Each structure stands twice: as C-alpha cells, then as structure tokens.
Amino acid sequence: MAMTMAEKLFSRHNLDGTPVVAGDILTARIDGAMCHYHAAEPMMEAAEQAGFKGGLPRVWDPDRVFVLLDHHQPALSQSLADSNAAVRREVERLGITCFHDAEPGISHQMMADYGLMRPGELVVGNDSHTISYGAINSGGIGITRADMFYVLLFGELWFQVPTSLKVVLNGRQPNYPIAKDIILYLAGLYGDDFAGSMSIEYSGTLVPQLSIDSRMCLSAHGVEVGAKLALFPYDDKTREFMKSRTDKPYEPLVADADAKYEKEIVLNVDDMPFMVAKPHQFGNVGPVSESAGVKINQAQIGSCANGRFEDIEIAARLLDGRRVAKGVRLLISPASQQVYLQCLKAGLIEKLVAAGAHVITPGCGICQPKVGFISDKEVCITATTRNFKGRKGSIHADIYLGGPLTVVAAAVAGKIMDPREVFSEL
Amino acid sequence: MSFDLNQLIKGKVWKFGDSIETDAINPYYRYPTMEELKQHTMEAYRPEFPKEVKPGDIVVAGRNFGCGSSRPGLVLREVGVAAVVVESVARLFLRNNISRAIPIFMAPGITQIVNDGEVLEVDYPAGIVRNSRTGASVTMRKFPPMIEQIFKAGGLPEFARARYEAELAKQAGSAR
C-alpha cells in the first residue's frame, strides 16, 4: 500500500504492529518526550486530578524524557524562579537524565542542537511548536499537558492518523531567507487553518536549496496554519546536520511515490513579494506594500521560528554601517546558546550592537513576552511566531509579523517599508 | 472530573468570531494565577465577557477556535461556561478538552443559526444543536468511542490512573 510520510510514521509506531492509514485511531509508541516548565506544576496538577498523591509516580524511560527550561529562563520574577525550582526537584525525583536547566535557549532549538530528535522518530512535546522537528524529517507533534502525563507514565499516546497535504515549493533561493514570507503568503491565500489537523509534506525544486534554518521556520509555523505535522524530506542537508549531533542510528521517513494526498498546493517563490501579517491574526496577510508607512516602536527577531543563524546574519549584514532609527527598539534574541555562539564567532553580534540593537539572552523571552512588553497604541513588527492581541503586552497595541529582512528594514526606516527601498544592495 | 456527554446542556450564548486564540482565552503570561485569568479571559475580543459571563452560559465561535499555543481552556470552565460549540476547533485545543473532559462540540453551521444572547440547546445523544427560540438546528460531529471513554473517565490523567493501578494489581498478583 502506498503511504505518506505521516502514514509511515504512525504505522512504524503503532503498538498493534499493523499498518495504519489516514483517519485511523491508534496508540503509538513514543521515541522521545520534550517537556519544559510544564514538567512541574502542570504535571502535579494532572497527577492530582487523577488522584495520584505526591505527583507522577514514575517516568516510563528516564532517558527518553528531555526537560528544557526555556520559557522562564533566566527567571524574571519570583514566581517563575519558584516554578523553575519545582521543575528541578521533579527532574531529580523522577531520575530524568536529560535536563537543560541553567542553559538559556528555546527548547525546540536545543533539541536540534543536541540531536535529541532524529529523522523518522515520533517525538512529542507539550508545546505547540514541537512540530518544528519535521524540518529534519522527525515526527514532532505538539501535545497537551494531560497527554504528556499519560506519555510520561507509559511512553504511549493515542493519535488519529492525519490526512496529508502536499506543499510543492518551486523556484530559486535568493541570498536572504524567505521562509517566513512563504508561510505568510500561504496563510494569506488559503487561511490560517488551511492545514487544519493535517500533515504537511514539503517538496519541490526549492526544498533542496532551503537551509535547515529555513526548514525549521516553515515546520515551526505548521502550527500557525493548523497542522499536526510539517515534514521535510530527508536529504544531504539533513544527513550533514545530524552527523555531528547524534551517533544513534535512525531510519528516515520517505513517502511512497503514489501516496494519497488530500490536497496539493504549488507555489513558485520567484515572484513572491515580501509578506506581512497585519494585526491580530496570522492569516491577515498582505504584501509589505499594504502596510508601508506604518510607524513602529519596536522590532524583533527571534523565537523558534526566526531566531536562527540565517535570521540574525541577514540582520547583521544589512545593519553593518547603518543605525536603527531613533526611538526604535530593535530586540534580537538568538534561539539558543549554540546559535548565539555561532553568531559571535561570525562577528554578527558586534555589528548588531554597533547599529544600536539590543541583543537579548536566548530563549522565549521576546516572543511571549518576558522582556520587551509594549504599551497601548504602540506598534511592533516582529519575526517571531504570533501576532495575537496582547502577545507583546498591551491588548491595545498592534503587532505585525514579517521575515527578518522586513523587520530589519522597518527598524532602520522607523516604519514598515519594502526592504528593497531601504537597502539598495538587495 | 468526569463529564457525562449524554446530559442536555442549555444556556445563553456568547458569540465569537473565527480563530479565537489561546492567548485571548488564557493570557497566563500577563495573568499567571487562575483568579487573575478569570478576570481577563476573552477580554481581547469582548471586554465585558469576564465580568458578565454567568454559570451555564455557552460559548459559540467560528472556525479554528483555540488556535495558537497548547494552553488549555480550563479558565472557561472556571468562569462557568457549560459548553463550547464551534464551527471547527484547532487540534491542540480539542485535545486539551478531551484530555480534561471539558465539553466542546463541533457543529458546522452553528454560527448561522444562533445570535449572541440567544439560548442554545446541546443534545449530544441526538447529535443536534438547536436554537431554543427559532428551533433552527444543525448536526454535530460525534466522537469516536475511545474519546467518549476518556470523557467518561474524567480525562486522560484518570484514564492513566486506572491503567496504572491495573498494572500494579497484576504485578502484585504474579508476585504472590
């Protein structure tokens, strides 16, 4: 039977050992479980709900549970410090071996940095952007806290096998990242739930040209268009990426040539304009020209969507010899310490600071936010994940989403503008 | 807390649009405690909601309800919302409601048959949602039996406990 990547993933992990197809409900064996601050109080709450006194009685496999303190690290308030301390106690009590505690960074990026998810695996996380692992052909799926409680106990979870959506990206990669523009473009055309509960499979002539960083941006944003999985094919770039990060064997997912797709979308990126999502929804998208002239107070680059080397590199490249506009706060936060180090070694950080940017400790800080709240009537343009009301503080503020290039152009101009009008070298 | 899917639910409707996100439902990063959340849930779309919502009210919304983060909508239950009835729901929000046994119903066409403030009747056994005043109704999607069982158990943690205890009992039996 011809199968999609999602069908292969679930067939391989079906406890019953039988093949499954789109629509089937199964209990799946879990290869890895990623937990952040949810590992303590929310898990305790689930335990109490179920009548377990004193919390989760065990984890099914202490070596397959990865706890990474990202959302609240370093703690910016007393209650967050206390919550982190509770996670530490739980990790110790349950004997969890993989714990990234004092290292700032976004969990999903650290999972990638340290090779904690591999191609072909089924890895769950109690965070919606766990879907980003699809970039390296890994079956990353976001689950809920109560789901995670079940996983931690048994290493299994129920799923429904999704139908699949083929997204064919054709065209040429310019010398700057366009992953954000691609996903915004698609959300604008087809709506912010066009992949609702589906598995996206990327293919097309652009895909081999896309860096792992760009693939991670596209896969992470799968959740912003409703997807359950957002998978890239395994290729030389994936192999190269994994080589230095894991020595454990893995078996990539390969779709069969005649697999059945519910829908197919084809996009040629060559004539695609720079795209911007306007307040307050991910699907409220137009070309940057539609928002041109909107004055901004804050600009941001970071998060599990755009906090990677190529996002920061384009900012540094264009800020070299320029200044951030007077009165504009440009916040740039590398996704992890490893990314930060990579940027430092490449001399990017010096250029950013010289241009007047704030470089913020790696982590979720600027995304949710923990740092950089904005006030009533302020405007922020950001290469992070979401532009929902209140996502950066006040619910009476406006948030625009754009790619790192569009953000840095706005930071220099003090208003949203087509990057080509701001940077003549493009 | 177990939830009986077969009970009839009748309540006053609070109507919302499409793609209502969990940041609006559960803005925990601004309001970390449940008491604060209760005073601010949904205010991004309806500032009066947290003040005026009454126990037994029903939330009706368009497509893609609960999109965004994996945060649960427990606060809606805490302020007394008896059911959420939507055109469609984002998968993580649905999973949250299932794994916490909080009633949510997918009824395509629901936004066409009911206005804000009207009274809605949710009849899961019959698979129907009805506007009390006009009598207009739409059908809702039924859950697969396995999901119905999770509701009956009171959520996935309870489900997990039953399995865990059964395993312990079995081990004790074989050790004897």
Ligand code: SF4
């Ligand atoms: S960077 Fe933002 S979207 Fe990504 S995991 Fe952190 S808070 Fe969530």
